[in-house]
Amino acid sequence: MKTIIYAHRGASKHAPENTLPAFELAYESGADGIETDVQLTKDGIPILFHDETVRRTTNGTGFIQDYTFEQLQKLDAGAWFSKHYANTRIMSLEQFLLWTTNKNLILNLELKTNIISYKHIEQIVYDLLVKYDQLGHTVISSFNPDSLLNMHQIDATVTTAFLTSKKKVDLINYTKRLGAKGIHIKNRLMNQSLINKAKQEDIYVATYTVNRVSQMMRCYHTGCHAIFTDLPYIAIETRELFEQDIIQ
Ligand code: G3P
Ligand code: MG
Numbered sequence: 001m002k003t004i005i006y007a008h009r010g011a012s013k014h015a016p017e018n019t020l021p022a023f024e025l026a027y028e029s030g031a032d033g034i035e036t037d038v039q040l041t042k043d044g045i046p047i048l049f050h051d052e053t054v055r056r057t058t059n060g061t062g063f064i065q066d067y068t069f070e071q072l073q074k075l076d077a078g079a080w081f082s083k084h085y086a087n088t089r090i091m092s093l094e095q096f097l098l099w100t101t102n103k104n105l106i107l108n109l110e111l112k113t114n115i116i117s118y119k120h121i122e123q124i125v126y127d128l129l130v131k132y133d134q135l136g137h138t139v140i141s142s143f144n145p146d147s148l149l150n151m152h153q154i155d156a157t158v159t160t161a162f163l164t165s166k167k168k169v170d171l172i173n174y175t176k177r178l179g180a181k182g183i184h185i186k187n188r189l190m191n192q193s194l195i196n197k198a199k200q201e202d203i204y205v206a207t208y209t210v211n212r213v214s215q216m217m218r219c220y221h222t223g224c225h226a227i228f229t230d231l232p233y234i235a236i237e238t239r240e241l242f243e244q245d246i247i248q
Contacts, residue, residue: 001223002239004032004033004226005235006035006108007023008208009050010023010034011023011232011233016080016081017057018037018048018050019078019090020091021088023036026232031232031236033105034106035110036107037049038110039116040118040119041064041069045069045093045094046092046125047069047072047090052115052116054072054075057077058077058090059076060075063116075090077090097129097131100134105137106137106138107137108140111140113142113146114142122140122150123154126151126155135155140158141184143163143164148160148179149178149179152179159181159182160179160181161183161206162178162180162183165186166189172198172203176201181203182206183204183205184228185205185206186207187207187208187209190207190219190224191222204226207224207228210229210235217238220238
C-alpha cells in the first residue's frame with residue numbers, strides 16, 4: 001500500500017498557504033492530493049483560509065466572517081510570505097474546484113468549524129462538490145465532530161475523517177460512531193498500534209504535519225494511509241527511495 005501524500009495548505013513551505021501558487025506548486029510536484037481549510041465569508045461564500053482572522057496571512061485585520069467575499073478580494077494574501085507573491089488573492093472554494101477539475105487530485109477539505117460554527121457550511125460545501133462532480137474524490141475532515149455528523153445528515157455516503165490533536169480514549173470507536181472513514185491525527189500521536197487497531201476496524205489513519213524526512217520514513221514504514229506535508233516534493237522523493245529500498 002502506497003502512503004498518499006497530501007500537500008498541506010498546498011506546497012505551503014514555498015508559497016503562501018492556501019493560495020493558487022501553493023496549489024500549483026503542489027500539483028507540479030506530483031502530490032496525490034491537496035489539503036485546504038474552508039471557512040465562510042459574511043455573505044456565505046466558502047473560502048480557503050486557515051486562521052479565523054486575516055491578520056497573520058494578509059495585510060488586513062479582523063475576522064473572515066465579518067468580510068464579504070468582495071471585500072476579502074482587496075486583501076493581499078501573498079506579500080506577508082514574500083515580495084514575489086505580492087497581490088496574491090484569497091481563493092474561494094468554487095475557484096479551487098474549477099482549478100482542480102481534471103487534475104486527478106484527491107481533495108481534503110478541512111471544515112474550520114471548531115472555533116466559529118459557520119451556519120450551513122456543510123450544505124454549501126456539499127452543493128459545490130456536487131455541482132463540480134468532485135464528491136467522489138474528496139474527503140471532508142474537521143476537528144468539530146458536529147460538522148461530520150451534519151455532513152452525513154446531508155449525504156451518508158460522503159467520505160469524512162475525524163481530525164484530532166489530542167489523545168482520546170476509545171478514539172477508533174468514537175470515529176466509527178461518527179460514521180467517519182478515517183482519523184487524521186497529529187504526528188506525535190501516530191503510532192503502529194493505533195494504525196493496526198484502526199485497520200482491523202476498517203478505519204484509516206493519516207497524519208499531519210510531516211515535514212522531516214525521518215518522520216516521512218516512519219509513516220511509510222508504519223503503513224500510514226496518508227501524510228499531510230508542507231513539502232510534497234520531498235515526501236514524494238522520499239517515498240520513491242523507500243519503495244526502491246534505497247533508504248530505510
Ligand atoms: O488537516 C490536517 C491539518 O491541516 C490540521 O491542522 O491547523 O494545519 O489546519 P491545521
Ligand atoms: Mg488544515
